[in-house]
Amino acid sequence: MREDAFKLTNEEKIDIIKDDVQHILETLGLDLTDDSLKGTPNRVAKMFVKELFGGLNPDRKPSASTFENKYQYGEMLVEKNITVYSTCEHHLLPIVGKAHVAYISNGTVVGLSKMNRIVDYYAKRPQVQERLTIQIVKELQDVLNTKDVACVIDAKHLCVNSRGIRDTESSTITSEFGGKFKDKETKREFLDYIKMDTSF
Numbered sequence: 001m002r003e004d005a006f007k008l009t010n011e012e013k014i015d016i017i018k019d020d021v022q023h024i025l026e027t028l029g030l031d032l033t034d035d036s037l038k039g040t041p042n043r044v045a046k047m048f049v050k051e052l053f054g055g056l057n058p059d060r061k062p063s064a065s066t067f068e069n070k071y072q073y074g075e076m077l078v079e080k081n082i083t084v085y086s087t088c089e090h091h092l093l094p095i096v097g098k099a100h101v102a103y104i105s106n107g108t109v110v111g112l113s114k115m116n117r118i119v120d121y122y123a124k125r126p127q128v129q130e131r132l133t134i135q136i137v138k139e140l141q142d143v144l145n146t147k148d149v150a151c152v153i154d155a156k157h158l159c160v161n162s163r164g165i166r167d168t169e170s171s172t173i174t175s176e177f178g179g180k181f182k183d184k185e186t187k188r189e190f191l192d193y194i195k196m197d198t199s200f
């Protein structure tokens with residue numbers, strides 16, 4: 001690991017990575033004076049730092065506004081079909097899928113969009129799906145001050161679909177069930193909600 005990585009500004013990171021990408025492309029025999037290619041090292045570096053791996057920057061962590069559960073809603077809340085765009089840390093290829101997140105309030109509720117934002121924040125790193133699933137649950141457990149949080153992710157890994165074994169059909173399901181979600185009936189209810197057709 002590069003010891004000073006956390007001290008570098010985004011611009012400094014982009015400058016360093018730009019040269020690395022240029023080196024890769026030149027080694028592959030590409031002509032970087034070509035109009036279409038000359039901006040690529042900078043484009044890729046910017047995309048890595050600010051977009052695909054932006055979730056490595058703790059300043060980008062969403063502040064999840066919470067509210068008191070004034071309306072005494074006591075059932076589970078499910079935010080389903082959250083779009084996941086992540087990057088596999090083994091091949092740096094996309095992971096594309098859906099996350100489904102649920103919690104049972106312990107007196108605190110969180111703004112709906114904050115769940116989508118938390119998923120996106122942890123997805124924007126080189127990831128393995130197992131870790132991503134656990135990080136989402138842990139973060140929501142902290143924010144909501146309860147163990148009663150669950151997450152299921154169903155995603156396609158392009159490193160499996162588009163290269164290597166090239167199985168275009170397979171996808172990967174991971175889950176993490178905290179607190180009451182370990183209970184068979186609560187888990188079943190959550191999984192049934194995920195299966196419900198949302199066609200409106």
Ligand SMILES: Nc1nc2c(ncn2[C@@H]2O[C@H](COP(=O)(O)OP(=O)(O)OP(=O)(O)O)[C@@H](O)[C@H]2O)c(=O)[nH]1
Nearest residue numbers: 088089090091127128129130157159160163164165
């Ligand atoms: N557990 C886990 N494995 C992953 C994930 N994303 C990618 N992988 C796997 O990471 C493994 C890396 O294995 P290696 O044998 O080092 O890589 P490889 O030679 O490119 O292997 P193939 O993909 O089988 O061609 C592969 O089996 C990938 O399918 C993930 O999120 N979780």
Ligand SMILES: [Zn+2]
Nearest residue numbers: 088090091159
């Ligand atoms: Zn991979």
